[in-house]
Amino acid sequence: MHRRGFLGTLAGSLGALALTSPFASPLSAAPLEKVRSLGVLRVGLYADNRPWSWDAAGQPAGIDVDLARALAEAFGVRADIALFTADEAVSDDLRNVVWRGGLLGFQPCDVMLHVPFDPRFAAQEDQVVFVAPYYRESFAAVCGNEARDCDVPPPQLAGKRLAAELDSIPDFYLLGGFGGILRKDVVHYPTGYEAVGAVQDGKADFAVATRAQVDAAMADNPGGNAKRRRGPLPAIASPGWDIGMAVKENSRTLGFAIEETVEAMAQDGRLATLFTRHGVEWKPALATQPNT
Numbered sequence: 001m002h003r004r005g006f007l008g009t010l011a012g013s014l015g016a017l018a019l020t021s022p023f024a025s026p027l028s029a030a031p032l033e034k035v036r037s038l039g040v041l042r043v044g045l046y047a048d049n050r051p052w053s054w055d056a057a058g059q060p061a062g063i064d065v066d067l068a069r070a071l072a073e074a075f076g077v078r079a080d081i082a083l084f085t086a087d088e089a090v091s092d093d094l095r096n097v098v099w100r101g102g103l104l105g106f107q108p109c110d111v112m113l114h115v116p117f118d119p120r121f122a123a124q125e126d127q128v129v130f131v132a133p134y135y136r137e138s139f140a141a142v143c144g145n146e147a148r149d150c151d152v153p154p155p156q157l158a159g160k161r162l163a164a165e166l167d168s169i170p171d172f173y174l175l176g177g178f179g180g181i182l183r184k185d186v187v188h189y190p191t192g193y194e195a196v197g198a199v200q201d202g203k204a205d206f207a208v209a210t211r212a213q214v215d216a217a218m219a220d221n222p223g224g225n226a227k228r229r230r231g232p233l234p235a236i237a238s239p240g241w242d243i244g245m246a247v248k249e250n251s252r253t254l255g256f257a258i259e260e261t262v263e264a265m266a267q268d269g270r271l272a273t274l275f276t277r278h279g280v281e282w283k284p285a286l287a288t289q290p291n292t
Contacts, residue, residue, distance in 0.1 A: 031253040032075070035110055039077045043068035044097035044109035047083035050193045051216035051278045052114055055083060063212075063278050064113040067134070067262075070274065071111075074261045082109055090116060091125065099127040099248050110247065110254060117244030117287055128246040131255040132262040133285030134271065138240035139170060140211040141229040142199050142218070147206075151231045155181050162186045163195035163204035170195075170208035173236050193217050200224025208233065212280045219279020242285040263288075 035041050045053035045064050053062040060081040072079035084106060087093050096102040097112045117133040143150040155178045164170040166188040174186045189195040192209030196217035199207045202225050209217075218226065245262075247255040265271040266284060275282035 031251045032257045033253065035077060035254060036075060040080050041068070041072040041075060041077050041111070042080040042082060042107070042109045043071070044082050044084055044112040046114055047085050048191060049114065050191060051212055051280060053081075053083065063275060063280060066274050066277065067271075068111075068113060070265065070270070071258060071261055075257065082106070090121075094125060094128050094246055098246055108248070110251065111258060112246045114243055115246045117242035117285060125246075127249055129249055129252060129255050130244050130246050132259045133242040133244035133287040134262050134266070135212075135243045135275075136240055136283040136285050137243055138211050138283075139173075139208060139233055139236055139238060140214040141206065141208045141233055142196055142214055142226045143206045143229060144199055144202065144204075145225050145227055147227075150206075150227055150229045153234065154178055157206050158182055158185065160185060160205035161203070163189055163198045163207035165189055165192040165195055165209065168192065169236075169238060173208060173233070177235055196226065197221065197224075199226040211283075215280040216278055240286070242287050244285065244287075 045060065045062075045068065048054055049062070049064075051062055053060060053064040055061075060083055065081055068081055069079045082097075084093070084097055084102070087096060094112065094115070096106060097109050099108065101108045115130065117130055122130045141150070154174075158181050162174050162182055162185045164174050164186060170192065171186065171188065175183050187198070187204060189198060192207075192213035193216060195204070195207040196209050196214055198204035200217065200221050207226075214228065218224070218228070245255075245258060247258070262271070265274070266288070272282040
């Protein structure tokens with residue numbers, strides 16, 4: 001299962017099989033002491049994941065980029081941001097980015113951001129440790145300003161131009177939900193951010209994307225032709241999911257330090273401020289809340 005679908009499936013409490021190589025041969029770890037001695041924290045981030053991380057005219061940008069730099073600063077080192085293209089599954093990304101390296105010479109990173117923080121998935125990944133859940137993601141929707149009611153039941157959108165990221169949970173939701181009545185009306189975009197942008201530009205009437213994508217797109221184009229759906233999306237598979245980080249299994253000292261830093265940033269408001277700079281409202285991960 002690819003990254004987008006996997007995240008949504010985890011959030012919907014559906015089972016998934018992780019892929020683990022039987023020929024695993026872990027490279028040397030990069031614990032905290034080694035990171036500090038080298039003076040560099042190498043961070044793996046998705047290359048086309050706006051507003052989290054993307055290539056902006058040759059420079060990495062996004063929430064996760066800023067968070068990576070904040071972690072490096074806290075450790076007294078510089079951040080080496082490595083943008084990578086998503087593979088077929090999150091397990092593939094973890095193998096390529098964290099514990100083995102890519103087949104085309106991509107060097108392993110000390111930490112990878114934007115991974116699903118889910119205990120069932122973690123139990124299947126014995127080469128990495130999942131740490132520091134830092135955001136609670138969910139899905140949202142927008143419609144054009146000319147729509148009288150953005151909260152209508154989705155079947156009433158039949159005949160409208162519906163936008164979604166290709167091969168994502170919102171895409172599957174619109175294509176397969178409600179007896180497939182909306183299937184012929186769905187137009188695909190490379191990202192959810194761009195799907196929301198299509199509504200803002202008048203090229204679509206309704207879009208479903210992650211809440212962070214909606215937040216960022218609306219903040220980046222406040223005068224656009226779009227307004228938010230206020231109510232929940234009926235029958236969508238996912239109530240939300242936590243996003244965290246992953247370090248190599250034998251880099252636990254680095255993982256502990258990352259957790260302490262992220263917790264401090266959450267408590268003193270730095271994490272919320274970081275998200276606000278990108279137009280996104282910070283939502284604490286469910287795993288960080290008492291009694292969860």
